[in-house]
Amino acid sequence: MNKWKKIEESFFKFLMLITTYSIISVLLIILLTILYKGLPSLSFEMLTQIPKDGYYFGREGGILNAITGSLYLSLGATFLSLIIGLPVALFMNVHLVKCSKIVNSIRFILDLLWGVPSIVYGAFGFSVMILIGLKTSLLAGIITMTLLILPIMIRAIDEVLRTVPIGLYESALSLGSTRSETAFKIFFRQCIPGIVTAILLSFGRAIGDAASVLFTTGYTDYIPRSIMEPAATLPLSIFFQLGSPVPEVKGRAYASALILTIIILLISILARILTSKFNKK
Amino acid sequence: MLLCTIFIILLLTGITAGLLIKSWHIIEKIPLSELLFSDDWRPLSGKFGFLPFIISSVWVTMVALLLAIPACLLTAIYLTQYAHRRLLRIMRPVIDILAGIPSVVYGLWGVLVIVPLVSHFLVPLFGGTQNTGYCIFSGAIVLAVMIIPFIINILIEIFKAIPEELTEASLSLGATHWETIKYVILRKAWPGIISAFGLGLSRAFGETMAVLMVVGNVIKIPTGIFQPGYPLPALIANNYGEMLSIDIYDSALMFAALLLFIIVLIFNMLSRLIIIKLEVT
Amino acid sequence: MITVIIGPSGCGKTSFLKCLNRMVELYEDAKITGKIFINNEDILHSNDDVANIRKKMGLLAQRPYPLPMNIYNNVAYGLKISGRKNKAMLYKRVEHYLRIVGLWEEVKDRLKEPASRLSIGQQQRLCLARGLAVDPNIILADEPTSALDPLSSQIIEQKFIELKKNYTIIIVTHNLQQAKRIADYVLVMNQGEISEEGTASELFKTGLIQRMEKIFT
Structure with a gap:
């Protein structure tokens, strides 16, 4: 009896050990695959040139169009969602702090929005574009992407603000302007690492998402000169160029994947450092 | 601030309304029963049966979930019950990075690693005929890897929320650690586990690019996991933008987006409600 | 016999109790x-199974943590775990122990x-x-009445006094009055060490309450 109990427990422990380490190895395999395929294609030209003779067939050139496009798009969307999101999160945690029912319903809606698939945002963004007569462009992409990352931005800032005693700030506020100023400074300094983490998370989501920009931002060989022009993005650079029969073009897809993965890794490491700093305080 | 908050709430209703208005055109023309249960898909002749896409989506999601469930449970239990805290500290960034990798990069990895693996090893192993490897099972594997970090994160929180005293009570009655997990911890965590997988399911159902790249995209009701499929998100992503010339086709794709949106929203809502109820008690 | 451990919070009473049933092994640090x-x-270096050692010691925590199952199975759980499957016998045992704690009449229909x-x-x-x-031979109780209303606390104390004939009972408490009411033997802990010990009558006679109040404040 007791022997069987021990055997059963060891068996499951063994299974658990295997799955846990398989998950670590899957990550390593993914990273190594990307590195193995991407490194040979990575060169100075790759990073500094736009594709020549069309992105799908041209052997020459690099992915500068996708890098700049992705950066414009993600920075634009992150900036926009911060401008909309920060006030919402503050509003929820300062003014509505006493009506917890309303705040909780807003959180619930935000969580639902966070779960909506990006392709649905893409389709929705596209129909809005048509409605207001906007063409496939960087602007349309930024708007759609903003909608996509807004719930993440607000919820991430919200989680930070929840941990800060806002009541203290409010009572300081009522004591006069000089005190409220210092209180605001303290309050802000406490929140900054958390807010930066929220920005990083949103940026990471924005730069990696493809389905929402597929019809809204389009794809082009050139670097956009205004927000009304279409733009290339790294995820779509992978998606479109991977199917090409030309090896050099495929190389551009691999290089894009490598760069995208490096950006995501950097963001994740940075966010981790910031979170641990925030938690220490 | 209030405006911003109202905007957020309107966004959810806006998406619903937008998609509904856009797809109204086809709902009016073709009865819902035909849209949902017919497998006749010939857009040029005005035949829009979504059944092949719905079935494909269900297949890919279910197989992915079947693969993910044991892996997630075993890992989450191991990390919270048995493993040294150091392993959890290693696993946290591993899970974060896996969750942050863009879906196109997963798709690329699927094309480079999983598709050949399925084609050369798994299909012959199960006695199938020669196969390209672009099939439901490849899609499900990639999808499983994508949702595993997402689900594990939730599960870890759920297992950690179970009071230590409950474990101690069971142990003091002479139960082994494994018996405690089996009879007490899993039972206590049950609603949370269900909702974690509900959230994972809706995440999987809406995932577009990674699945699209490896699933084959053949319009036919799949009858086995080694056959190609064509899930709903892939349908939208592959055809949108091109089909604007045919008015009703445009509406049909919006209907697909609406369907996706509603299904995902329902699963999300149920799971989140269970979690909220858990937090209250 | 009832041994009561008293001392200010954070003095190591609970940790000491957790050493007795080897629960400390759950904590890595x-x-x-x-x-x-x-x-x-020596239970720390015994060849016997940990589960068997723990079984000899019943544990009562600060707050009740019922197992996530029905009332019957809560009592039958430990018996089932140790391999007893006979239904009629299980039912009898459950009834017996529910009667001992005076719960049977209240729950027999539910x-x-x-x-x-x-x-x-x-x-x-x-x-x-x-x-x-x-x-079990021993009952370990960690402030078992601190979450209860006065009436329920009284019932639990009463049960302990009834049970002390057949069991060795060790109770951790910071309630001096409770200690006085039920203790046969008292251990006073302070900053991780036993600062005083002796039979209850002796210690309380020599002004333990006054000494303890000094420590508490």
């Missing part, structure tokens, strides 16, 4: 040195209901019955 003898056996529906006081008595059901 905890380390035990030394020896603990029960019936001339044995299939989840234990969480009982009142806190009833839950604590259920937890006591659950612990008794695996036939």
Whole structure:
């Protein structure tokens, strides 16, 4: 009896050990695959040139169009969602702090929005574009992407603000302007690492998402000169160029994947450092 | 601030309304029963049966979930019950990075690693005929890897929320650690586990690019996991933008987006409600 | 016999209790040195299974933590775990132990209901019955009445006094009045060490309460 109990427990422990380490190895395999395929294609030209003779067939050139496009798009969307999101999160945690029912319903809606698939945002963004007569462009992409990352931005800032005693700030506020100023400074300094983490998370989501920009931002060989022009993005650079029969073009897809993965890794490491700093305080 | 908050709430209703208005055109023309249960898909002749896409989506999601469930449970239990805290500290960034990798990069990895693996090893192993490897099972594997970090994160929180005293009570009655997990911890965590997988399911159902790249995209009701499929998100992503010339086709794709949106929203809502109820008690 | 451990919070009472049933092993940063003898056996370095050692000690926590199952199974759990499957016998044992803690009349018609529906006081008595059901020699109780209302506390104290004939009972408390009411032997802990010990009558006669109040403040 007791022997069987021990055997059963060891068996499951063994299974658990295997799955846990398989998950670590899957990550390593993914990273190594990307590195193995991407490194040979990575060169100075790759990073500094736009594709020549069309992105799908041209052997020459690099992915500068996708890098700049992705950066414009993600920075634009992150900036926009911060401008909309920060006030919402503050509003929820300062003014509505006493009506917890309303705040909780807003959180619930935000969580639902966070779960909506990006392709649905893409389709929705596209129909809005048509409605207001906007063409496939960087602007349309930024708007759609903003909608996509807004719930993440607000919820991430919200989680930070929840941990800060806002009541203290409010009572300081009522004591006069000089005190409220210092209180605001303290309050802000406490929140900054958390807010930066929220920005990083949103940026990471924005730069990696493809389905929402597929019809809204389009794809082009050139670097956009205004927000009304279409733009290339790294995820779509992978998606479109991977199917090409030309090896050099495929190389551009691999290089894009490598760069995208490096950006995501950097963001994740940075966010981790910031979170641990925030938690220490 | 209030405006911003109202905007957020309107966004959810806006998406619903937008998609509904856009797809109204086809709902009016073709009865819902035909849209949902017919497998006749010939857009040029005005035949829009979504059944092949719905079935494909269900297949890919279910197989992915079947693969993910044991892996997630075993890992989450191991990390919270048995493993040294150091392993959890290693696993946290591993899970974060896996969750942050863009879906196109997963798709690329699927094309480079999983598709050949399925084609050369798994299909012959199960006695199938020669196969390209672009099939439901490849899609499900990639999808499983994508949702595993997402689900594990939730599960870890759920297992950690179970009071230590409950474990101690069971142990003091002479139960082994494994018996405690089996009879007490899993039972206590049950609603949370269900909702974690509900959230994972809706995440999987809406995932577009990674699945699209490896699933084959053949319009036919799949009858086995080694056959190609064509899930709903892939349908939208592959055809949108091109089909604007045919008015009703445009509406049909919006209907697909609406369907996706509603299904995902329902699963999300149920799971989140269970979690909220858990937090209250 | 009832041994009461008293001392200010944070002095190590709970940790000491957790050493006795080897629960400390659940915490990675905890380390035990030394020896603990029960019936001339060093339980820390015993060849016996940990589960068996723990079974000999019933545990009552600060708040009741009923297992996530119905009332009947809460009591039958330990018996089932140790391999007893005979249904009629199980039922008899469950009834017996529920009677001991005075819960049988209150719950006999609702044995299939989840234990969480009982009142806190009833839950604590259920937890006591659950612990008794695996036939321990020792009962460890960690401030077992601190979450209860006065009436329920009184019932639990009463039960302890009834049970002390058959069991060795060790209770941690910071309630001096409670200690005075039920203790036969008293250990006073302060900053991780035993600062005083002796029979209750002796210690309380020599002004333990005044000394303790000094420590508490």
